[in-house]
Amino acid sequence: xxxxxxxxxxxxxxxxxxxxxxxxxxxxxxxxxxxxxxxxxxxxxxxxxxxxxxxxxxxxxxxxxxxxxxxxxxxxxxxxxxxxxxxxxxxxxxxxxxxxxxxxxxxxxxxxxxxxxxxxxxxxxxxxxxxxxxxxxxxxxxxxxxxxxxxxxxxxxxxxxxxxxxxxxxxxxxxxxxxxxxxxxxxxxxxxxxxxxxxxxxxxxxxxxxxxxxxxxxxxxxxxxxxxxxxxxxxxxxxxxxxxxxxxxxxxxxxxxxxxxxxxxxxxxxxxxxxxxxxxxxxxxxxxxxxxxxxxxxxxxxxxxxxxxxxxxxxxxxxxxxxxxxxxxxxxxxxxxxxxxxxxxxxxxxxxxxxxxxxxxxxxxxxxxxxxxxxxxxxxxxxxxxxxxxxxxxxxxxxxxxxxxxxxxxxxxxxxxxxxxxxxxxxxxxxxxxxxxxxxxxxxxx
Amino acid sequence: xxxxxxxxxxxxxxxxxxxxxxxxxxxxxxxxxxxxxxxxxxxxxxxxxxxxxxxxxxxxxxxxxxxxxxxxxxxxxxxxxxxxxxxxxxxxxxxxxxxxxxxxxxxxxxxxxxxxxxxxxxxxxxxxxxxxxxxxxxxxxxxxxxxxxxxxxxxxxxxxxxxxxxxxxxxxxxxxxxxxxxxxxxxxxxxxxxxxxxxxxxxxxxxxxxxxxxxxxxxxxxxxxxxxxxxxxxxxxxxxxxxxxxxxxxxxxxxxxxxxxxxxxxxxxxxxxxx
Numbered sequence: 001x002x003x004x005x006x007x008x009x010x011x012x013x014x015x016x017x018x019x020x021x022x023x024x025x026x027x028x029x030x031x032x033x034x035x036x037x038x039x040x041x042x043x044x045x046x047x048x049x050x051x052x053x054x055x056x057x058x059x060x061x062x063x064x065x066x067x068x069x070x071x072x073x074x075x076x077x078x079x080x081x082x083x084x085x086x087x088x089x090x091x092x093x094x095x096x097x098x099x100x101x102x103x104x105x106x107x108x109x110x111x112x113x114x115x116x117x118x119x120x121x122x123x124x125x126x127x128x129x130x131x132x133x134x135x136x137x138x139x140x141x142x143x144x145x146x147x148x149x150x151x152x153x154x155x156x157x158x159x160x161x162x163x164x165x166x167x168x169x170x171x172x173x174x175x176x177x178x179x180x181x182x183x184x185x186x187x188x189x190x191x192x193x194x195x196x197x198x199x200x201x202x203x204x205x206x207x208x209x210x211x212x213x214x215x216x217x218x219x220x221x222x223x224x225x226x227x228x229x230x231x232x233x234x235x236x237x238x239x240x241x242x243x244x245x246x247x248x249x250x251x252x253x254x255x256x257x258x259x260x261x262x263x264x265x266x267x268x269x270x271x272x273x274x275x276x277x278x279x280x281x282x283x284x285x286x287x288x289x290x291x292x293x294x295x296x297x298x299x300x301x302x303x304x305x306x307x308x309x310x311x312x313x314x315x316x317x318x319x320x321x322x323x324x325x326x327x328x329x330x331x332x333x334x335x336x337x338x339x340x341x342x343x344x345x346x347x348x349x350x351x352x353x354x355x356x357x358x359x360x361x362x363x364x365x366x367x368x369x370x371x372x373x374x375x376x377x378x379x380x381x382x383x384x385x386x387x388x389x390x391x392x393x394x395x396x397x398x399x400x401x402x403x404x405x406x407x408x409x410x411x412x413x414x415x416x417x418x419x420x421x422x423x424x425x426x427x428x429x430x431x432x433x434x435x436x437x438x439x440x441x442x443x444x445x446x
Numbered sequence: 447x448x449x450x451x452x453x454x455x456x457x458x459x460x461x462x463x464x465x466x467x468x469x470x471x472x473x474x475x476x477x478x479x480x481x482x483x484x485x486x487x488x489x490x491x492x493x494x495x496x497x498x499x500x501x502x503x504x505x506x507x508x509x510x511x512x513x514x515x516x517x518x519x520x521x522x523x524x525x526x527x528x529x530x531x532x533x534x535x536x537x538x539x540x541x542x543x544x545x546x547x548x549x550x551x552x553x554x555x556x557x558x559x560x561x562x563x564x565x566x567x568x569x570x571x572x573x574x575x576x577x578x579x580x581x582x583x584x585x586x587x588x589x590x591x592x593x594x595x596x597x598x599x600x601x602x603x604x605x606x607x608x609x610x611x612x613x614x615x616x617x618x619x620x621x622x623x624x625x626x627x628x629x630x631x632x633x634x635x636x637x638x639x640x641x642x643x644x645x646x647x648x649x650x651x652x653x654x655x656x657x658x659x660x661x662x663x664x665x666x667x668x669x670x671x672x673x674x675x676x677x678x679x680x681x682x683x684x685x686x687x688x689x690x691x692x693x694x695x696x697x698x699x700x701x702x703x704x705x706x707x708x709x710x711x712x713x714x715x716x717x718x719x720x721x
């Protein structure tokens with residue numbers, strides 16, 4: 001179902017994106033209407049701001065509360081938060097909305113979706129909306145995360161629900177296996193610990209050490225490639241078939257097929273919470289959820305290093321649509337200023353586990369207290385110096401992520417030789433790179 | 447004819463196997479929706495919840511405005527099915543009983559439309575609906591789907607099998623087209639009509655892609671999209687709640703199917719022995 005849906009929406013998105021980029025269908029400066037909705041009577045007469053987002057479940061509820069409080073806190077702006085499905089669904093709907101001429105004013109874009117809207121001149125830079133001295137300014141944001149959204153000296157994508165992978169580990173199982181109460185520091189150490197973990201029986205079978213993700217595992221693997229000294233690409237020059245990336249793939253292949261300590265899981269975190277695997281690399285944004293749902297004590301640590309350390313940033317940020325009217329953009333900025341307040345940013349981190357995107361939020365008493373009580377919440381922040389923006393091909397290449405994780409599936413499931421797999425993935429990526437090279441040279445390269 | 451005991455045993459094993467393939471996932475859905483979270487994530491799996499809990503249903507219902515989704519799904523399904531089936535019956539009647547130029551070419555056109563995958567028309571439909579200002583409205587939700595080549599085709603093929611003498615007799619007695627349709631053709635087509643109704647209703651109820659792109663606000667969403675609201679974006683989802691939500695979505699269609707099934711089966715066998 002979900003793949004079929006993804007395909008169908010993909011068709012829509014591709015069509016819409018083609019119309020968006022080509023043939024002058026859309027004037028970059030046209031003023032578009034808003035998607036319809038309903039304004040509760042108590043908010044009538046305010047400027048309505050439509051905010052398309054991708055958060056459901058627990059995180060969606062928290063965002064809903066923050067929006068409601070904002071609406072009650074002032075008299076000029078009414079923000080209507082509309083949930084539009086996953087990050088990819090949301091991006092496709094925004095692409096379609098541009099074709100239809102009814103755009104949201106601000107929308108959540110993921111680490112790999114905002115670039116296309118930037119390249120097609122659909123985003124509005126935030127710089128004119130910042131109010132230096134009020135806290136809503138470039139300097140208030142965590143510099144590393146903020147700079148990822150800066151191109152040609154202007155800010156296009158504000159960090160919001162940003163994350164990195166962490167290594168989650170089952171503390172109870174580690175204790176039973178006689179291992180130290182911490183995450184392994186290197187992949188070699190993880191492999192040394194695996195036999196001890198395998199001696200632990202979990203629900204009638206020996207405990208596996210690590211579950212690899214079946215879909216979208218290329219995000220975690222981006223970091224793994226750096227840890228083994230490689231990269232996906234240098235600019236748009238593909239390097240995934242070079243030594244470091246192959247070594248990372250080979251290490252994982254060996255753990256799965258020769259050692260039997262690793263395997264590919266449909267949902268690594270579900271297996272982790274069920275006690276089937278002792279460790280999993282997953283987003284910081286799932287921390288709260290994992291700690292609530294697992295029946296054992298959950299530990300979190302840095303993703304192991306090997307010849308180098310590094311993890312990929314990911315998650316969602318906010319983009320403003322260039323085709324919204326000036327009045328709506330100004331109103332949206334009032335809401336964004338609200339989100340940039342340290343207490344709001346801290347609360348979002350506390351409730352979800354996403355990184356605190358406002359530097360001052362890291363010192364907010366509520367967050368400091370929580371980290372003192374529950375050190376897991378501090379791991380992602382301490383790991384931040386190791387975090388890096390992903391290699392350009394994954395960010396700018398259309399469906400580059402699919403090409404990479406399909407290759408990984410061959411390694412995990414079919415015991416394919418990483419050198420061969422990445423060789424053919426590299427050829428695919430090169431043609432993907434050629435598609436965007438002109439726009440990339442024009443609008444991204446400084 | 448008698449069947450040997452080993453043969454019969456093999457038959458039963460096969461039957462149970464096939465039943466397990468069809469009913470297994472459904473059973474898992476129902477069982478999970480009554481489980482507490484720790485039993486869902488357990489391995490080896492817990493086949494039967496040790497303690498029945500209704501909590502999942504409450505959580506699912508409160509997680510999103512499901513009452514509103516229910517209303518929307520009902521409106522879209524009832525109106526959509528009614529329009530679709532009316533359209534199909536009238537079109538099929540015209541193709542079978544009326545004489546007009548290019549009849550065969552037009553019918554080929556309908557057959558051709560059946561071969562076009564639905565997602566090819568997704569973007570053109572979206573643009574049309576956007577131009578009409580129908581995004582996030584019931585009209586936008588329902589109207590683009592009311593022409594169904596498949597339902598028309600099914601009805602036409604059925605009408606062709608009806609004895610021509612009956613409709614000829616009706617016209618000799620002075621019945622016009624409306625009267626022939628209402629009092630002669632439709633009463634003879636009950637089983638096929640029920641089949642088309644059920645297929646259409648299930649299709650409308652379960653429709654996911656179109657409602658997702660054409661509606662924006664929670665007030666206009668339908669049930670299948672409501673299920674998305676239950677899923678957490680990062681990491682773990684609460685499967686008990688999702689399964690409970692799915693059961694809520696599934697139940698009305700199961701009821702409709704069981705009720706209509708009597709018609710379908712009864713219709714097929716009625717009069718069969720009379721030759």
